[in-house]
Amino acid sequence: xxxMDNFATVDAEVPQPKDGEVLVRTRYLSVxxxxxxxxxxxxxxxxxxxxxxxxxxxxxGEVIESRSADFKPxxxxxxxxxxxxxxxxxxKELRKVDPNLAPVTTALGVLxxxxxxAYFGLVDIGKPREGETVVVSGAAGAxxxxxxxxxxxxxxxxxxxxxxxxxxxxxxHELWVDRTINYKTAVDMKQALKDACPNxxxxxxxxxxxxxxxxxxxxxxxNARVVICGQISLYNLDRPDxxxxxxxxxxxxxxxxxxxxxxxxxxxxxxxxxxxxxxxxEGKMKYAENIVDGFENTPNAFLGxxxxxxxxxxxxxxxx
Amino acid sequence: xxxMDNFATVDAEVPQPKDGEVLVRTRYLSVxxxxxxxxxxxxxxxxxxxxxxxxxxxxxGEVIESRSADFKPxxxxxxxxxxxxxxxxxxKELRKVDPNLAPVTTALGVLxxxxxxAYFGLVDIGKPREGETVVVSGAAGAxxxxxxxxxxxxxxxxxxxxxxxxxxxxxxHELWVDRTINYKTAVDMKQALKDACPNxxxxxxxxxxxxxxxxxxxxxxxNARVVICGQISLYNLDRPDxxxxxxxxxxxxxxxxxxxxxxxxxxxxxxxxxxxxxxxxEGKMKYAENIVDGFENTPNAFLGxxxxxxxxxxxxxxxx
Numbered sequence: 001x002x003x004m005d006n007f008a009t010v011d012a013e014v015p016q017p018k019d020g021e022v023l024v025r026t027r028y029l030s031v032x033x034x035x036x037x038x039x040x041x042x043x044x045x046x047x048x049x050x051x052x053x054x055x056x057x058x059x060x061g062e063v064i065e066s067r068s069a070d071f072k073p074x075x076x077x078x079x080x081x082x083x084x085x086x087x088x089x090x091x092k093e094l095r096k097v098d099p100n101l102a103p104v105t106t107a108l109g110v111l112x113x114x115x116x117x118a119y120f121g122l123v124d125i126g127k128p129r130e131g132e133t134v135v136v137s138g139a140a141g142a143x144x145x146x147x148x149x150x151x152x153x154x155x156x157x158x159x160x161x162x163x164x165x166x167x168x169x170x171x172x173h174e175l176w177v178d179r180t181i182n183y184k185t186a187v188d189m190k191q192a193l194k195d196a197c198p199n200x201x202x203x204x205x206x207x208x209x210x211x212x213x214x215x216x217x218x219x220x221x222x223n224a225r226v227v228i229c230g231q232i233s234l235y236n237l238d239r240p241d242x243x244x245x246x247x248x249x250x251x252x253x254x255x256x257x258x259x260x261x262x263x264x265x266x267x268x269x270x271x272x273x274x275x276x277x278x279x280x281x282e283g284k285m286k287y288a289e290n291i292v293d294g295f296e297n298t299p300n301a302f303l304g305x306x307x308x309x310x311x312x313x314x315x316x317x318x319x320x
Numbered sequence: 321x322x323x324m325d326n327f328a329t330v331d332a333e334v335p336q337p338k339d340g341e342v343l344v345r346t347r348y349l350s351v352x353x354x355x356x357x358x359x360x361x362x363x364x365x366x367x368x369x370x371x372x373x374x375x376x377x378x379x380x381g382e383v384i385e386s387r388s389a390d391f392k393p394x395x396x397x398x399x400x401x402x403x404x405x406x407x408x409x410x411x412k413e414l415r416k417v418d419p420n421l422a423p424v425t426t427a428l429g430v431l432x433x434x435x436x437x438a439y440f441g442l443v444d445i446g447k448p449r450e451g452e453t454v455v456v457s458g459a460a461g462a463x464x465x466x467x468x469x470x471x472x473x474x475x476x477x478x479x480x481x482x483x484x485x486x487x488x489x490x491x492x493h494e495l496w497v498d499r500t501i502n503y504k505t506a507v508d509m510k511q512a513l514k515d516a517c518p519n520x521x522x523x524x525x526x527x528x529x530x531x532x533x534x535x536x537x538x539x540x541x542x543n544a545r546v547v548i549c550g551q552i553s554l555y556n557l558d559r560p561d562x563x564x565x566x567x568x569x570x571x572x573x574x575x576x577x578x579x580x581x582x583x584x585x586x587x588x589x590x591x592x593x594x595x596x597x598x599x600x601x602e603g604k605m606k607y608a609e610n611i612v613d614g615f616e617n618t619p620n621a622f623l624g625x626x627x628x629x630x631x632x633x634x635x636x637x638x639x640x
Binding site: 037210234240242244257261 | 571577581584
């Protein structure tokens with residue numbers, strides 16, 4: 001588990017943009033569970049962070065100075081930038097955000113990476129059909145709550161698993177989730193799942209892994225789809241993750257288990273943003289944000305992801 | 321682990337066919353790993369065997385008496401019949417076997433259920449592409465050796481994992497498998513796999529599960545396909561099967577793990593038999609059979625599957 005002393009704040013000059021580059025003042029920083037993986041050395045789907053280098057993640061900011069014809073001062077942009085007050089980026093690494101369409105923070109949430117992750121993971125891998133049962137772990141996170149709502153839009157019965165009663169109340173009362181389970185207080189997860197899923201589980205959208213998944217897998221139906229989106233319960237383990245192997249369940253149910261990362265769908269982002277934007281516009285898709293104030297609180301906001309503090313998208317507001 | 325005293329031989333009258341039925345004299349009985357699953361009580365992909373009922377499995381036999389226009393005495397047929405000397409079956413449960421096309425035993429092997437399992441599992445789920453690396457566990461079994469050969473036909477590099485040097489010699493010298501690993505004598509399975517798969521693993525066709533799979537999964541490549549065909553190492557466990565969870569590997573590699581059973585492909589059997597038959601005819605596909613003589617040795621032949629005694633398809637020849 002990372003701690004505050006793994007982070008350091010360093011003063012530096014505001015960088016200067018070269019030809020084709022843009023200077024961006026940070027407004028919002030995104031902290032995401034997947035970033036934990038980048039703090040390990042070793043091959044993974046994104047290159048590891050280097051020690052003593054700036055941490056890199058999703059940012060929404062304002063263009064201060066532009067040496068590209070594509071941007072002018074005052075434009076709101078998003079991209080993968082540094083955990084810093086000012087960043088220089090090449091124009092092609094940035095995407096313009098229209099603040100009139102939706103709050104700019106949605107570019108880091110429901111209309112950004114987490115929303116697209118939910119959309120493609122559920123629609124393309126999960127392939128929900130009307131009347132099916134969808135179980136979502138990490139249901140109150142930025143990805144999970146979007147998955148729950150898309151599954152409802154698709155006519156599914158949705159069971160959300162989250163770690164607090166407050167989160168579960170939000171899921172049931174605000175997002176129309178059919179049933180919720182608090183994995184931290186459930187006396188018997190298997191019984192809770194049995195009660196919640198009388199017809200078994202057709203899609204398990206997994207953000208969490210570990211013991212929660214162990215409890216879900218025995219309930220999968222014939223031809224079930226298990227979408228492996230995240231495994232947040234494992235990211236801080238310093239030993240191999242051991243548990244009941246899922247292969248026997250997949251075998252006897254002719255079931256699929258598929259891992260993915262959102263960049264697999266890069267060529268289809270426009271389609272996803274358009275559909276999600278339409279649902280938000282029509283009031284079919286809500287989103288929640290948990291915004292911490294102050295650049296200096298970024299590491300704490302990140303660490304809070306692993307104790308399950310956030311309801312919805314965890315962001316840091318940077319005033320500077 | 322089942323033992324001889326779980327089996328009983330019972331004398332009975334030869335049954336008489338009714339209208340639309342056929343009396344079949346058994347020539348060959350198939351014993352298959354999947355039958356072990358039917359010896360457990362509980363929901364699985366095939367209904368469990370009932371205690372004190374005849375065990376049911378693949379049979380090749382000769383029609384002795386027919387009350388169906390579709391068959392006449394002397395016809396060679398195959399179907400799911402009993403472990404018995406004579407069976408009565410409805411005509412529609414039987415398929416005619418042409419003894420001039422290939423030895424009749426192939427209807428229980430390369431041109432039957434194991435061959436079709438290999439074909440659809442590898443081609444439809446594994447989707448092999450030229451130059452990819454395919455690892456096959458249980459490579460010297462009836463399914464495994466067919467998978468190895470189809471993968472070679474598709475232009476892949478093939479690594480077979482089996483439990484004896486004799487089996488591995490057969491795989492390398494007779495079936496053109498590129499490299500083999502003896503999982504029983506390998507000092508370090510991970511090192512052996514690393515040496516055998518310098519470019520990682522694109523397809524893992526798994527008949528075995530357990531520790532062998534644990535060793536393979538860390539080597540899967542981006543977009544790898546893990547075909548869960550069998551888990552023979554687990555069938556006789558009386559406790560939950562615990563090991564390193566595969567989900568983290570699937571996640572970081574955007575990899576697929578898919579279980580299946582051959583009946584999922586029932587509508588495409590003709591396509592599979594035709595293709596396999598053509599490869600056999602062209603000499604591109606070999607097959608091995610391990611034939612035990614004598615009906616009374618059927619339980620022993622079945623039990624031998626779990627100690628890895630068979631090279632290729634395990635059959636029992638019944639002379640009666």
